[in-house]
Amino acid sequence: MKIRNLKVEDFFLLNELDWAPLPTERDSIYLLMALEQAPCSFVARDDDGAFLGVLLASRGAAGYSIYLNHLLVRESARGLGLGGKLLAALEDYARPAGVKRIWLLCESETVDYYQSKGYRETYEFLSPALEQYLNDTKQVRTLAKCLE
Template sequence: MPEPQISIAPEDPRQPELRRLIALSDAYMQALYPAESNHLIDVDTLAAPGAVFLVARRDGEALGSIAFRIIAPDHAEMKRMFVRSEARGFGLGRRLLHALEDVARRQGIDRISLETGIRQPEAIGLYRASGYRDCPPFGSYAADPLSLFMTKRLRS
């Protein structure tokens, strides 16, 4: 029997199944960090014009997500990178990240920045291996000992 295919495509995050996926992401982050160090954005922000929310599915089931929102001309912030626990360890995060970068390039975005927590070594390793470099806080972020800020130029 053939291996089930993974699809990654933009979707509306307000769908009930995707709200549940986002709730799982929230619970995961809330278990790792205090409220003041969690920089979660809500579903309406993820569905706003200019935002992109990608979902990875296998056999119709949502396994993970990643998003970006525009924060300045040609500059986007990555948000909501999440893979369900049972789907981790198979390269799905890398596939989501690459899919998001491809969408950003097609939209003319030159740089993606992100904030992640220091208690997520797998995510940090993925970002660094994918060319993201440490940077100072950007946008409205303030320095936080539990946060790491990273950025990547998509065009040379």
């Protein structure tokens, strides 16, 4: 199994995946990720080159935080530590680059997973109105991992 940074040609891979939670503007999002966020986005493949998993993340303009857009491991490859390895690859990039925080939005069912990887629910960098909107209207939670 090999993990490498996202490449522009992975656009076609991303486009084929079933990303149910993502909005419809896929082309612009995937192009943006493949062109601008390759250093902090990763693809895992098996030795034959078959897709195993992907982590898409975006580094903020100020540089000190990364938003984890999506983490997906192919169903047949789950439970083998691959999700953890993709998250570790992101941290290996982030720490020496001076990134202080990785944060994400997720549904309640995934909170335990991220907590097991060191993420904690927090809204300290959002307003109370946003916290209420995310929790109550959108039914999503905000988690973050501090890298300091």
